[in-house]
Amino acid sequence: MRRTPSHAATDKQTFLSLFSGCGGFDLGFVQAGFQCLGAFDVESIAIDNHRANLRSPAHRVDLTDPTQFETRLPRADIVIAGPPCQGFSRAGKRDPNDPRNSLLPLAAEIALTANPRAIAIENVVGVISGKHSKHWERMESLLRLRGYKTTKLICNAEQLGVPQIRTRVVLLAWNTGSENSLALPTAPRVTVGDALSGICDSTPNQEPQPLPENSAAAKIAARIGPGQKLCNVRRSDAAVPTWAIPEVFGRTTAEERSVLEAMVILRRRNRRRDFGDADPVSARTVSNFLGRSASVLLASLVLKDYVRKIGLLYDLTHTFNGKYRRLDKSSPSLTVDTRFGEPRYFLHPEMDRGFTVREAARLQGFPDTFRFAGTPREQYRLVGNAVPPPMALAIAKLFRDRLLPS
Numbered sequence: 001m002r003r004t005p006s007h008a009a010t011d012k013q014t015f016l017s018l019f020s021g022c023g024g025f026d027l028g029f030v031q032a033g034f035q036c037l038g039a040f041d042v043e044s045i046a047i048d049n050h051r052a053n054l055r056s057p058a059h060r061v062d063l064t065d066p067t068q069f070e071t072r073l074p075r076a077d078i079v080i081a082g083p084p085c086q087g088f089s090r091a092g093k094r095d096p097n098d099p100r101n102s103l104l105p106l107a108a109e110i111a112l113t114a115n116p117r118a119i120a121i122e123n124v125v126g127v128i129s130g131k132h133s134k135h136w137e138r139m140e141s142l143l144r145l146r147g148y149k150t151t152k153l154i155c156n157a158e159q160l161g162v163p164q165i166r167t168r169v170v171l172l173a174w175n176t177g178s179e180n181s182l183a184l185p186t187a188p189r190v191t192v193g194d195a196l197s198g199i200c201d202s203t204p205n206q207e208p209q210p211l212p213e214n215s216a217a218a219k220i221a222a223r224i225g226p227g228q229k230l231c232n233v234r235r236s237d238a239a240v241p242t243w244a245i246p247e248v249f250g251r252t253t254a255e256e257r258s259v260l261e262a263m264v265i266l267r268r269r270n271r272r273r274d275f276g277d278a279d280p281v282s283a284r285t286v287s288n289f290l291g292r293s294a295s296v297l298l299a300s301l302v303l304k305d306y307v308r309k310i311g312l313l314y315d316l317t318h319t320f321n322g323k324y325r326r327l328d329k330s331s332p333s334l335t336v337d338t339r340f341g342e343p344r345y346f347l348h349p350e351m352d353r354g355f356t357v358r359e360a361a362r363l364q365g366f367p368d369t370f371r372f373a374g375t376p377r378e379q380y381r382l383v384g385n386a387v388p389p390p391m392a393l394a395i396a397k398l399f400r401d402r403l404l405p406s
């Protein structure tokens, strides 16, 4: 593979960014004093946002096709990469054969063609467990075979100044000498309340969408307090079951609710499989648990659509583990993902609505000077897919101060 052999005319240490997205990972490196010589992503909207904010060369290319980028890889001190994580993520199906999984070792192969002094590749922690780890191991051995030392660091966003629970793993590779006991510099804890303070109507990307009055979503949101979620499959103070919201899901009697509560416990206690949420239960199991016959009540709950019949067994109808999750402003946020604008998944801590793009970006640690453009869906995707810039900054400082002495 050919590449441009020239060094850039800069005193700064330089980097290339593969699978750059809008540049969350890149921003941390720029903040640490590195200069971006080229960013590469297949999506035009990612490249447009990268160019507008980071003002460095960004190229729309498919990184699986070397002919599209081989002449555009200048020499740089470090190559950073954030290949897609969907095939590895615990939030997804975790298909070991998801074709996107091969993009992880591909990131290492492309990085090696640029012959950098160091490489950083970020992903979800699911990538280092189970069958999926073969992709990670392949990537690591490719780098070691080429003489790089490697280590992996687990990055906990909330310890790095990000107001969010988000755990990621980053592979560090370097050929600049040996280094022991590498650790990320920590930063004070930041809460949702801290992160959202000071946002006003004129803040960029701040376009709140209140839930329509009297809609089912507004009625559900009105019943969900900070730190709570709509959830039928677990019993805790944080779980509000659908039968606690009769104005949306329909009325039940106290006896029917005792059957529903029993089913929440029994369907998990009597599990026959180790995957999925839990298993349906028999009328006899419910009756034994309650000490009286549950058959009539179960039949009534089927008619009311709270329970469904599966062969001779019964199960709850709404078995999602959490919707309408309302953040608590005194804690760090749940992991910001690409659905953060959708109130049926995440609710603002004090208002009955989802998060604006700016609020999601603040929870990811983006400064307000970083503006997002595109359709709302595209903007939320760019924000949710990004490496939080403060996490990126901590990684960049480790390279700057320990692994890439000038």
Ligand SMILES: C[S@@+](CC[C@H](N)C(=O)[O-])C[C@H]1O[C@@H](n2cnc3c(N)ncnc32)[C@H](O)[C@@H]1O
Pocket: 019, 020, 021, 022, 023, 024, 025, 026, 040, 041, 042, 043, 046, 061, 062, 063, 064, 081, 082, 083, 084, 085, 103, 382, 385, 386, 387, 388
């Ligand atoms: C997890 S996101 C990267 C986010 C980025 N690290 C950040 O901090 O903003 C993964 C990116 O890989 C890009 N991508 C997926 N397949 C690609 C391909 N074949 N070639 C180039 N980019 C690709 C996606 O468009 C997406 O922007």
